[in-house]
């Protein structure tokens with residue numbers, strides 16, 4: 645479905661609806677990315693401001709997709725995490741193409757995977773965005 649054909653829904657209402665259901669909305673899949681591990685792609689195009697996904701607890705594997713959204717920097721960023729009630733939700737910050745990976749800024753200044761001296765395996769790059777809760781707006 646093209647961007648224009650989609651009925652515009654209120655993103656906050658949409659996020660509340662899906663957090664009440666406690667399941668992920670449709671239209672996403674998990675992909676493997678080199679040096680990043682798993683990540684989440686949208687399978688449909690999205691509008692800036694759209695509610696995208698829920699991330700209830702990033703510290704544990706809970707089967708939810710929001711837990712698998714990777715960090716992006718600068719122009720890569722296409723979504724933002726916000727606290728809606730007691731639930732962390734992802735919203736688009738720009739139009740997102742079908743098949744694009746969802747990426748948001750975890751909010752730190754440096755990351756182990758960017759360090760030239762870091763040779764830890766992926767599983768040891770334990771950056772947990774939920775620890776940044778106080779930074780969320």
Ligand SMILES: C[S@@+](CC[C@H](N)C(=O)[O-])C[C@H]1O[C@@H](n2cnc3c(N)ncnc32)[C@H](O)[C@@H]1O
Nearest residue numbers: 679680681682711712713714715757769770771
């Ligand atoms: C919340 S998890 C995201 C899902 C993770 N890729 C996985 O497969 O479970 C955060 C972890 O993903 C990896 N990660 C996230 N963004 C990354 C990036 N831009 N480059 C490399 N690794 C990244 C790091 O290992 C980080 O500790």
